[in-house]
Amino acid sequence: MNYNRVPKGCAELHHEVELAVIIGRKGVNIKENEAMDYVGGYTVSLDMTARDWQAIAKKEGNPWSIAKGFDTACPVGQFIPKEAIADPNCLELWCKVNGDLRQKGNTKDMVFKIPQIISYISQYFTLETGDLILTGTPAGVGPVKPGDTIEAGLGQLAQMKFQVQEGTNT
Amino acid sequence: MNYNRVPKGCAELHHEVELAVIIGRKGVNIKENEAMDYVGGYTVSLDMTARDWQAIAKKEGNPWSIAKGFDTACPVGQFIPKEAIADPNCLELWCKVNGDLRQKGNTKDMVFKIPQIISYISQYFTLETGDLILTGTPAGVGPVKPGDTIEAGLGQLAQMKFQVQEGTNT
Numbered sequence: 001m002n003y004n005r006v007p008k009g010c011a012e013l014h015h016e017v018e019l020a021v022i023i024g025r026k027g028v029n030i031k032e033n034e035a036m037d038y039v040g041g042y043t044v045s046l047d048m049t050a051r052d053w054q055a056i057a058k059k060e061g062n063p064w065s066i067a068k069g070f071d072t073a074c075p076v077g078q079f080i081p082k083e084a085i086a087d088p089n090c091l092e093l094w095c096k097v098n099g100d101l102r103q104k105g106n107t108k109d110m111v112f113k114i115p116q117i118i119s120y121i122s123q124y125f126t127l128e129t130g131d132l133i134l135t136g137t138p139a140g141v142g143p144v145k146p147g148d149t150i151e152a153g154l155g156q157l158a159q160m161k162f163q164v165q166e167g168t169n170t
Numbered sequence: 171m172n173y174n175r176v177p178k179g180c181a182e183l184h185h186e187v188e189l190a191v192i193i194g195r196k197g198v199n200i201k202e203n204e205a206m207d208y209v210g211g212y213t214v215s216l217d218m219t220a221r222d223w224q225a226i227a228k229k230e231g232n233p234w235s236i237a238k239g240f241d242t243a244c245p246v247g248q249f250i251p252k253e254a255i256a257d258p259n260c261l262e263l264w265c266k267v268n269g270d271l272r273q274k275g276n277t278k279d280m281v282f283k284i285p286q287i288i289s290y291i292s293q294y295f296t297l298e299t300g301d302l303i304l305t306g307t308p309a310g311v312g313p314v315k316p317g318d319t320i321e322a323g324l325g326q327l328a329q330m331k332f333q334v335q336e337g338t339n340t
Contacts, residue, residue: 069294071295
């Protein structure tokens with residue numbers, strides 16, 4: 001089985017299931033009404049977060065880099081070409097831990113729609129083919145521990161399953 | 171001339187000259203006493219920072235990603251193989267704006283030494299060949315504006331020169 005690690009010293013690792021948008025061609029300063037032309041596809045992702053470290057970073061005004069960027073922090077499912085998804089603004093997102101449903105949402109409830117996100121980000125960062133944009137998570141985030149099995153998906157598409165392991169980062 | 175951009179909407183772009191360590195081979199969980207084996211070389215870098223955006227991020231407990239990661243935020247000089255530097259812990263760092271010396275320091279005054287930094291980071295992130303680690307800046311950071319010329323270097327090594335331009339990110 002695939003695996004994900006609790007980074008060494010993290011006391012509270014949380015799952016956050018998210019729709020990931022995969023960029024299909026390079027762009028910068030992309031207009032909202034052209035943004036969907038830059039999408040190559042989608043997948044399901046988990047924005048695994050060291051919540052204890054993130055809380056300290058927030059409190060102290062420090063970067064979040066380690067809290068959300070440690071090795072194995074962003075497991076993703078398989079690539080789904082955009083043609084296979086009729087409406088990316090109406091996709092069910094779900095996440096189970098040890099078989100129990102913990103998160104269930106729908107991309108129709110996203111605060112920022114995909115074209116807004118792409119347009120905003122591309123003002124600051126050149127988007128490259130293969131870049132992944134994570135888009136926010138529905139309610140229900142919570143802790144996992146070594147030995148837990150996480151499953152997540154976009155409806156019946158892009159399912160993934162992996163096991164949480166101790167943070168022996170070797 | 172090479173150039174660097176003020177990102178659109180940024181009112182206060184600052185220069186921060188830094189020694190950049192270039193990773194020479196892949197590693198993870200690197201011990202301090204083996205860390206120098208993972209160094210391939212060095213260069214001079216500028217950690218260009220949208221100080222106004224960073225101040226807001228600090229105050230609100232948000233990530234610094236845009237404040238330090240926007241396009242052109244990290245100009246670097248040429249690669250210097252480590253064999254060409256007798257002691258990386260005794261290198262002069264300097265930065266001039268329009269010919270005026272603004273920053274001058276020495277890597278001997280770094281709070282964290284190179285092996286400590288490599289060992290610490292590699293607990294969380296796998297270091298890959300070609301990765302760049304910036305190491306902190308001496309006193310004297312300050313604003314630049316479109317039209318300014320920035321020069322920076324490591325003593326007489328790895329000099330670079332570029333011009334600040336308006337943030338027309340195209």
